[in-house]
Amino acid sequence: MKSQPPILPISLQEAKKPGIREFDIILVTGDAYVDHPSFGTALIGRVLRDAGFTVGIIAQPDWKSNDDFKKLGKPRLFFGVSSGNVDSMVNNYTANLKIRSDDVYSPGGKGGLRPNRASIVYSDKLHSIFPGTPIILGGIEASLRRFAHYDHWSDSVRQSILADAPADMIVFGMGERQVVEIANRLSKGQNIKEIRDLAGTAIKVEISKWRSMEHESYMEIPGFPDVSRDKELYAKAFNLHYQEQDPVRGRPVVQTHPKTIIIQNKPAMPLSTQELDHVYELPFSRKAHPSYNKPIPALAPVKFSVVSHRGCFASCSFCALTHHQGRIIQSRSIESIVREVKRMTKMPDFKGIVQDVGGPTANMYSMHCKRWQGEGACPDKICMGCKSLDASHKNQVELLRRLLEIEGVKKVFIGSGIRYDLVLKDTSGYLSQLCEHHVSGHLKVAPEHIIKHVTDIMHKPGKEMFEDFRKRFDAENKRPGKRQYILPYFMSGHPGCSVEDMVELAEYIRDNNLYTEQVQDFTPTPMTASTCMYYTGIDPFTMEKVHVAKGREKRIQRALLQYRDERNYGFVTEGLKMAGREDLIGSDRKCLIKRGKENRRI
Template identity: 45%
Template sequence: MNDRRKNDDLTRFIPTSRAEMEARGWQELDVLFVSGDAYVDHPAFGVPLLARWLESLGYRVGIIAQPDWRRADDFLVMGRPRLCVAISSGAMDSMVNHYTAARKKRRDDAYTPGGQSGARPNRAIIAYTAAVKGALKGVPVIIGGIEASLRRLAHYDYWSDQVRRSVLIDSKADLLVYGMGETALATIVRRLDEGEPVSAMSDIRGTAWVTKTSAEDAVCLPDYEEVEQDSAAYAKAFAVSEQMGQKTQTQRHGSRCVVVNPPAAPLEEAPLDALYALPFTRRPHFSYTQSIPAFEQIRWSVTSHRGCQGGCAFCAIARHQGRRVQSRSQSSVVDEVRQLSHEDDFRGTISDVGGPTANMYGITVENSDLCGPCQRTSCLFPNICRNLQVRNGRAARLLRRVREIKGVKHVFVASGVRYDLLEQQSDYLNTLLEHHVGGLLKVAPEALSDPLLKVMRKPAAHAFGRFVEAFRADNRRRGKRRGIVPYLMAGHPGSTLNDMVDTALFLKRYHLRVEQVQEFTPTPGTLATCMYHTGIDPFTGHAVEVCRSEKQRRWQKALLLYHLPASRKAVLEALQACGREQDSAALLGGGRERSFVEPSNRKGPHQERLPRRKKSSRPKRR
């Protein structure tokens, strides 16, 4: 009995050791995955999802999680794989994972047991590839994940303050898979299994490869050497890459060219459902003795869709997950919730049903043929595209079905919502407010000054104001006492002290107070990072003011936290610096602090005390 139970433990997870391979009767792997994250066998984690997918196709796969890149033996624990090694830095770019916006080393890592930092290297894709090529000479190396997606072309790197080459060049990998990767990786592995050399795989969608000659019929981007030296050339390369994202692109790096094939087609509902129906244990690997914070945060949540059509300037989701929302069927989501409800330690609460934006579930395009030649980088900005169908009611029906499941007592929506979409989704808004908001609702206006919001590609401030008023009217109607959590950002390109003063006055007018502000971090591959580096809006050519001064950033944060006594001195300095001393009375009220909360049964909007935002952010969904 004990031997059988031990063998079951060894075979429930994707193998991570020779003992687990032998328990399955394997002497050799087909594909070895290397990941910068701890191994959590859950569909919200990219490498385990891809490993389970290849396993379902009949391949023998193993995972080496968070190996010591300085030790060759760590990469040899399961021997030499027959077909290839697939490498990912994990769910985050390794530099974003390691450093704050102030370039200070983070002290924790949500994707590591015990939340300990230091388990993965800087520029993990490059470090892991070098280690694999040293330990497993001649084995094809495929790189992927968000770090590879965002760095597939020449890109500005905030931490070195320079334009770096494509990570495919710097890592010397054989192929790069960008995007979610299921289709591209399966194609690569199948063709390797059929005996085709990796050097011949130049036609697979969702991949990038290196050649000595330019690809035919490709959109030519300015060379690396040009974009490294010339900000205008960098801005042009970014704009062309974004607007021509459905075409093959090429960018010369010295004597070689990086060729980026068109993205893989979005997954339809049936194959997406099939991914989430794979036999995940939904647990960290049994070898871990400490909890993994990222797993604890998503343990009782369900991903209903992937991709985002918002196109916010600072966001990298669309560049990795895609610009088209891909939704699971209602039955697929319901089946997953039922599975969770049968677990012994389930207490009746589903913490989230959502994705990058909760109320994008189920939205579709009316005519997909119009999307191919379209050069818009956002379906929502400056206005909602008429080809986008947002009023189909699928999201509201999904929430209703989930909360009707036996054993489910509470269903919350913790993913952010787009309030500009809610104006056309009255059914979802009513369902959300009636059943799925606890004490607080999270929204992300990011700023409340129209000039800055335009740079960010976000809805105008009055849209947020209408949403706050509707939310509070619903509170009064239901006799509830709930608050709004507005997430705001300081230091974004285009952000000035005047914008922050206007945002603070908006907060004051609507009796909203925040206790923590996110500081803009230039993430590789985003529009905002392009503007930060070049000082240019690449789509208009207009100059964009960039906040680089530490003092300016401190002032901007202080203005958004104007109500805190510790911010008072910095607020007065900021108001003087931008010539708006006359607003000190409106913001600081002569130094008196009013009560944070007024009784919810009073007429008019009540003030809301907002929680301190956690330092370890919610893990990004794949």
């Protein structure tokens, strides 16, 4: 491992200390700079520095001026641009399109420090100041907007972000391997326009050049002009590119735009266990840059957390992980995670609590299918419930046991959520160990809904599995005499869900004492199957019509999940009348609304 500085420089003055006269690469991000592996810019910066390149960071530049974009000078190789850990539109607006007043990725939680569509805005600035210098987009915003996509905030289909931004390339998915390869090629004198074949990247080519290329090896999907006016073609295009998001069997995907052609190369191969170990054992300080005089709120809940794996094979319709991290689970070794936690125990502010050990789904650690390496994930079925999947929790049980044995560690919690349908099949004692040692009062699970046709569309397990898990969880907690609870997450407004379905869910919540203020109103974010359904009213996998709640009905559905909140009484009453369930308005203990309060409005 090459020697690395305590923290990557954000100014020319800091660059002088390690003797940097010119940066090879400058990373521009919409987040504050936090040197922690959960922050994408820090992770990519550390990986590039480890590969021998000098890296500077411009964090949350003032986009209304040129000064911040010029402060590190011109990089020798390229600018890397990211909106930050979250899509800038998701970050700046609520599901109801109201401007957020805060931003957990900014000092003091202050909102308004990143522009809307940050990747495009930053690229425009850099291109105008440093024409001819390669610009490479990365991160969630660019990754999930690489094709024509429905944009909830403008209520329209937008072009690929690469067609809108003056950038040369998108690195999509987890980009460590790609950015190092790009840096190596550019350092050897190759022109950015010549890098056409790199897995895990999307590029644009001139229409005339595309016409002269051989097309046999590409999957061409309906173009922007077609999908922006024909919802059925939009759904078809989504299904076609969804099927190619596998690093083994995926083909390059092409989509025409009015002035350019977008080509997504096949996804990059996942990192091996050894590569993943190396990345997460780079010397992150786990601190915000010392120049900030206010804390970065997003750091607190993850500061002493550990990433154990990547990927998720659940294929939930409302999640974009299939397009970003992929379905193949990539796990670190137990030894590597133990070493990372041992280093954490040496930090002066470590209090003995490991906040989380997990990934997109905590209990998928070390799970694998023998087909993944040679054939990739199956194109015609979901991995959940497949007999070919090794869904044993044995290695995670061992991992958690080893972490508890480390001197200085008092508690190791699972904070990133689990799939309870996987737990129900486990025979290794995982649930028992989880309840005894790794639940911090509440265990997060996400049934999302209890109506079968809704959970089927979501690709979530049904009510019966959730109830089975609740019974087993309660039984396990009686043994050590603990009072621990399930914290369920439910979703309103998802495609396929009607007001009648939400009333039934509200009754289920009431009858099972599951009421919580932590509910989620479905937000159509780029490149999910659910967003495709929201826009088109069509399930892209079956091409059947799907009910979609919008406008007032969507607000009513959310209110039904929070039926106890007096501010929602008017909407709840309206929903009960729509569903023909006025019997739930009255004085009986089963009623959702007390008689006499049903006419209240927000």
